[in-house]
Amino acid sequence: MASAGARAQAFGQTEINWDKLDKTKFYVVGAGLFTGISVALYPVSVVKTRLQVASDAEKNAFSVIRGILKTDGLPGLYRGFGTVITGAVPARIIFLTALETVKVAAFRxxxxxxxxxxxxxxxxNGIAGMMASVSAQAVFVPIDVVSQKLMVQGYSGYATYNGGLDVVRKVxxxxxxRGLYRGFGLSVMTYSPTSAVWWASYGSSQRLFWRLLGYGTEHEVTPPSQWKIVCVQSAGGVVAGATASCITTPLDTIKTRLQVMGNExxxxxxxxxxxxxMDEGWKGLYRGLGPRFFSMSAWGTSMILAYEYLKRLCMTED
Structure with a gap:
């Protein structure tokens, strides 16, 4: 049937299953790629976190950025980055392994x-995204607690620390x-649905975009160009980031506030x-929506392009 052939040509060049990957190369090269993306986008996470705990004087991202640069300079936008990178590698290995293996099983x-x-x-994709997130939380939550305390240290009454190890020691x-797992339940409730929504939106929107371009119909059977593949994947990443950020920002705001609280x-x-x-009405639950929307869209698009490129790079020969 022509539609099945078109789908095979379109998706056969964009979908690379777990059993077709060189795992060692996948993990090693992937660590480098995602570290680079983290370096580029980490300041957005700092701004988002500061906005979620900000005083009334700092109600938008630009005022937060000005405050950080005024007091700490450019390094202030990278507070807690060393801790995040240290924990990100094992967390990402767990996440990606669970994502790919569960996705194959879920399709079957x-x-x-x-x-x-x-x-x-x-x-x-939704089932795989949720299970991958749950699997990675054991590593990710302590890293999240430490990094977010570093992001807000010395700000508006929050404690100061001498690096990530000092945070761990004091907590x-x-x-x-258990202090390193403060907000664990909310983290699971936030990141698991976020991951599920993100991957579900990405998987379905990508296929809808292909259909709009004529693939999966009886009229278009020409294999897509690499440029077209990249454009469709980018669009899918933006849609996924927008959908996930709008749905899950309230939970993320609550989780962040719980994690940065002091003992008092x-x-x-x-x-x-x-x-x-009480302070701001229901809109208070959407503090940091702008930076989170930008972060998830930018991170999602960058991540998925790097991820799909990584899979093509690490694909084994038949």
Whole structure:
């Protein structure tokens, strides 16, 4: 059938399964690629975190940036970066391994239901994204706690530290190991749905874009060019980032506030919500939406292009 052939030509050149990858090369080269992207986009995460705990004087990203540059200079935009990079490598290995293996299994599981291709992609990618995020949280949450404390240290009454190890030492001393997992439940509730929504949106939107371009129909069977593949993947990354940021920002705001609290402010999630709503109304839950939207769209697009390029680079010969 022509439509099946078109789909095979379009997706066969953009979808590379886990069993076709050189795993060693995938992990080594991937660590370098994603570290480079992290260097470029990390300041956006700092600004987003500062906005979520900002005083009334700093209600937008530009005022936060001005404040950081005024007090700390350019290095202020990279507070906590060393900690993030140290923990990102094992967390990313766990995430990507779970993502690819679960995605293959999920596609096989839903195949008998004969759903449309965008629906299959949304479900399989969503399940894979959620399971990958849950798997990586054991490593990611302590890194997140430490890095976010470093991001806001000395700001508006928050404690100061002498690097990531000092944060770990003080947190463990005051709260034990569980202190490094403060907000773990909310992190799972935030990042797992975020990851599920992101990968589901990416998988389904990419296929919808291909259909709009004529692939998957009886009229277009010409294999897509590399430029067209990159454009479709970029568009999918933007759609995924926009969708995920809009849906999950309130949970991220609550989680961030819980994680940067000092010992003198031991509030639960419900109390944090009450304070935000009391001070600013429901819009307070969307503090940092702009930077988070930009971060997730920019990170998502950059990440997915690097990720798809990495898979092509590490594909084994048949």
């Amino acid at each position: 599981m839903i195949e008998p239901f004969n759903l449309s291709e965008p629906s299959q992609a949304a479900i399989a 463990v001393k005051s709260d034990g190991i 402010k031991r509030h639960g999630a419900v109390q944090v919500v009450k304070e935000l709503v």
